[in-house]
Amino acid sequence: MAERRILVTGATGFIAGHCVSELLQHGYAVRGTVRDPRTADVAHLRAIADQTGGSLEFVAARLDSDAGWAAAVAGCDGVLHLASPVPAGVPKNENELIRPAVDGTLRVLRAAADAGTVRRVVLTSSMDAIVNGHGHGQGHGDQVRTEADWSNVDRIAPYPKSKTLAERAAWEFAADRDLELVTINPGMVVGPLLRAQHATSMEAVRQLLARWLPGVPRLSFAVVDVRDVAAAHRLAMETPAAAGNRYICAASTLWLGEIAEVLAAEFGPRGYRVPTRTLPYWLTWIGARFDATIRLALTYYDVPMLVSADKAKRELGWSPRPAEAAIIAAADSLIRYGIVPRGKRDTTTTQPRIPDPR
Ligand code: NDP
DSSP: OOOOEEEEESTTSHHHHHHHHHHHHTTOEEEEEESOTTTOOOHHHHHHHHHHTOOEEEEEOOTTOSTTHHHHHTTOSEEEEOOOOOOSSOOSSTHHHHHHHHHHHHHHHHHHHHHSOOOEEEEEOOGGGTSTTSSSTTSOOSSOBOTTOOOOGGGSOHHHHHHHHHHHHHHHHHHHHTOOEEEEEEOEEESOOSSSOOOGGGHHHHHHHTTOSSSBOOOEEEEEEHHHHHHHHHHHHHOGGGTTOEEEEOSEEEEHHHHHHHHHHHHGGGTOOOOOSBOOHHHHHHHHTTOHHHHHHHTTTTOOOOBOOHHHHHHHOOOOOOHHHHHHHHHHHHHHTTSSOOOTTOOSOOOOSSOOOO
8 A cells, every 4th residue: 555645734843743753653654844944953753753664754835935835745645734833922913923824724725725635634723713702801701612612803812813713714715625624623732842842832831840930820721632632633634524523632621720739749759849829810910910921811810711522532532641641741851851950859750640541
């Protein structure tokens, strides 16, 4: 049987790296797009290809240019589109995120539709395209959100807006051109890094472990392990009945205080002083006067993130590991790669208390 080749866009990214690994381990040939193959840090991915004996190549393509996309998709059976700006803060101009997210998605889909070989595109959207702008001011409201929900773009911050508009544009394009599309809508993705890199969604774990926060604001996150998000992408590519569907990916919802408790229990004995005291609203409110990111967090203060990932479990056979295991794996790798300084009594990387079931 001929080798099946999958294009993964934004291969340098945190989640995309795990998608490349997942595909190589399942016998696919992988082509990754990077902004510039001469400077892109992809040694970790080449090492995985060497270990698995898989075929891996890189090509240049940017979300803000048509150049390179036709060549990138040429001969591919499928596309995982992950590249999109994932900022650590809130940009002054929302179009810095919206334009590359929307225009880039349409470039990738157009190239896929024109190629003639691409059977399906899996787009990495986000839970942010589902849960935002429903009541409670701008927060995510008090109902369990499912794939039937869409964020209200009139009432949301630039990043969720970029994800919502990009996903909407993708569904419209797919309908117009009769292209098979599936979207994966993950929550807060944490877990092991494959290289020393800044992953925006690991910031909460990093800040708690490095005791950057004086206390814990009452914020809620639907946590999921990056390895399980990568598995969901592969399953979305392989499951015939997935065509035309959105899939929420989350293991469970935890308050930031519960995430801190998991970290304190596991890493406290190793000398990490993880804050676990709840930060009162008024203190967060004062911080919000000086910092746009905290201002954004205020919108979600004390609002539980209620979502259901039952559809992915039922239809894709997806089985995520516990959120606690993902959090511990995230923290372990932040330490291993030197992104968080070692705790005073940390002489070894011990086995996590909550064993990883895989
Ligand atoms: P990363 O920042 O690690 O990866 C983003 C990737 O997009 C990088 O490869 C980056 O390239 C690339 N990229 C950004 N802008 C451009 C551009 N203008 N042209 C070409 N490439 C570009 O983020 P994640 O791995 O966390 O996110 C991957 C995807 O998953 C994104 O679509 C994100 O919205 C989505 N997602 C992430 C979640 C999370 O919790 N992490 C949750 C839900 C969805 P470079 O390395 O060169 O900057």
